[in-house]
Amino acid sequence: MQPLIPDYLDEVLAAVAPSSSGETASYIPELAAADPERLGAVFATVDGEVYGAGDVDVEFTIQSISKPFAYALALSDRGFAPVLEKVGVEPSGEAFNEISLERDTGRPRNPMINAGAMTTHSLAGAEGMKPAERVERVIRWLSAFAGRDLEVDETVCASEMESAHRNLAIAHMLRSYGILTEDPRGVVDGYIRQCSVLVSARDLAMMAATLANRGINPLSDEQVVDQAVVRQVLSVMATCGMYDAAGDWATQIGIPAKSGVAGGLIGALPGQLGIATFSPRLDSHGNSVRGVSLFERFSSDMGLHVMEVPPAGREVVRSNRVRGEGPDRTRILRLQGGIRFAGAERIVREVLDSALSEPRVVLDVSLVHSIDDVARRMLLEVARRLSLDGHQVVLLDPETIIPEPDPGDGGSLTVVHEPEEALNPGVADRWERSDWGQRLS
Numbered sequence: 001m002q003p004l005i006p007d008y009l010d011e012v013l014a015a016v017a018p019s020s021s022g023e024t025a026s027y028i029p030e031l032a033a034a035d036p037e038r039l040g041a042v043f044a045t046v047d048g049e050v051y052g053a054g055d056v057d058v059e060f061t062i063q064s065i066s067k068p069f070a071y072a073l074a075l076s077d078r079g080f081a082p083v084l085e086k087v088g089v090e091p092s093g094e095a096f097n098e099i100s101l102e103r104d105t106g107r108p109r110n111p112m113i114n115a116g117a118m119t120t121h122s123l124a125g126a127e128g129m130k131p132a133e134r135v136e137r138v139i140r141w142l143s144a145f146a147g148r149d150l151e152v153d154e155t156v157c158a159s160e161m162e163s164a165h166r167n168l169a170i171a172h173m174l175r176s177y178g179i180l181t182e183d184p185r186g187v188v189d190g191y192i193r194q195c196s197v198l199v200s201a202r203d204l205a206m207m208a209a210t211l212a213n214r215g216i217n218p219l220s221d222e223q224v225v226d227q228a229v230v231r232q233v234l235s236v237m238a239t240c241g242m243y244d245a246a247g248d249w250a251t252q253i254g255i256p257a258k259s260g261v262a263g264g265l266i267g268a269l270p271g272q273l274g275i276a277t278f279s280p281r282l283d284s285h286g287n288s289v290r291g292v293s294l295f296e297r298f299s300s301d302m303g304l305h306v307m308e309v310p311p312a313g314r315e316v317v318r319s320n321r322v323r324g325e326g327p328d329r330t331r332i333l334r335l336q337g338g339i340r341f342a343g344a345e346r347i348v349r350e351v352l353d354s355a356l357s358e359p360r361v362v363l364d365v366s367l368v369h370s371i372d373d374v375a376r377r378m379l380l381e382v383a384r385r386l387s388l389d390g391h392q393v394v395l396l397d398p399e400t401i402i403p404e405p406d407p408g409d410g411g412s413l414t415v416v417h418e419p420e421e422a423l424n425p426g427v428a429d430r431w432e433r434s435d436w437g438q439r440l441s
């Protein structure tokens with residue numbers, strides 16, 4: 001069989017290829033000279049499969065796509081509070097290079113516009129780090145996301161540096177408000193160097209996939225960044241990543257994204273994949289024209305909008321039956337699928353509605369493929385309450401989907417791994433709060 005996804009990517013690339021609208025970025029002379037016909041798209045799944053079509057290995061400068069990653073670095077190096085004190089998280093609805101700061105605080109509105117991005121750049125590394133060391137740190141950080149050593153395009157860097165009047169103006173304003181606390185020139189230099197890092201669409205897809213994969217690079221398996229930071233970064237990408245087109249993007253495409261003026265565009269779909277496209281001609285917002293078209297197609301063809309509501313949760317309670325007679329009467333609740341808060345609530349209700357009178361209750365999680373923290377705690381609380389009500393509670397968990405089934409204060413829970421043991425759990429492991437960590441048979 002021929003693989004499906006490369007064929008699909010070839011097809012969508014061919015569909016957008018004829019479009020020649022938009023212009024390459026002109027305010028950075030070196031970018032104006034880029035080949036406008038370049039076109040590529042890459043999907044990188046969270047388990048490390050990479051599919052590409054077109055110009056997937058052509059290098060171009062990362063530009064603003066560096067911003068969410070530099071934000072992640074500032075958050076990791078300094079912690080949330082010091083960063084939030086200096087850079088907000090509100091969509092500005094303004095152009096990326098708008099000379100505007102919050103009226104009362106002087107804070108840039110978000111880390112995706114240049115004012116916010118220069119500020120987050122200044123917050124990378126420990127306080128007082130020299131600008132040159134800081135840029136190195138940022139480049140190494142971007143490299144960890146890409147899974148290879150990235151380098152700076154010195155020509156593009158010099159070209160932007162020469163015409164950086166607007167960014168210098170913004171940086172001086174930030175300095176006057178005390179948001180920047182050092183020489184603004186050094187911050188602008190460092191930020192422009194950060195923007196001049198060379199990447200390919202393949203690199204960008206891997207960087208996005210690392211965000212989609214809770215901060216773990218799917219190829220190197222390295223935990224590059226903390227999960228809490230990833231959530232913050234994806235949220236800001238979702239609300240501010242496309243500047244003054246962010247609302248249109250969020251409603252029509254619905255993938256946390258970030259664009260750059262060299263023509264790159266990334267999208268990160270939590271738990272699924274990272275996407276990158278490359279096409280240098282830009283629309284009036286500074287977003288790649290054909291990149292946006294590609295994402296529109298990806299989103300609708302593949303149902304990738306993050307607000308797409310999944311079909312009313314496949315029942316988490318697959319069946320609820322009673323087996324056996326007399327003292328052997330056993331209530332068996334077979335659970336299934338992925339369980340999160342709403343699924344756990346459904347289970348609690350099922351238990352309450354069943355007004356259980358059987359001496360034994362089996363919670364069968366054999367068909368559960370994932371259970372998040374809140375659902376796990378709710379399920380164990382169900383077990384605790386049932387055991388306090390006098391039931392023997394058995395957890396049938398062949399794959400150990402709930403590794404440490406602590407039933408909590410006063411509760412007791414018998415864990416079995418084979419279906420036959422569920423009805424005869426005499427020899428199985430039992431977990432009790434008072435003996436937490438010990439197995440009693």
Ligand code: GLN
Nearest residue numbers: 063064096114195260261
């Ligand atoms: N280096 C560019 C700038 O600061 C990045 C802008 C962008 O990609 N939107 O103007």
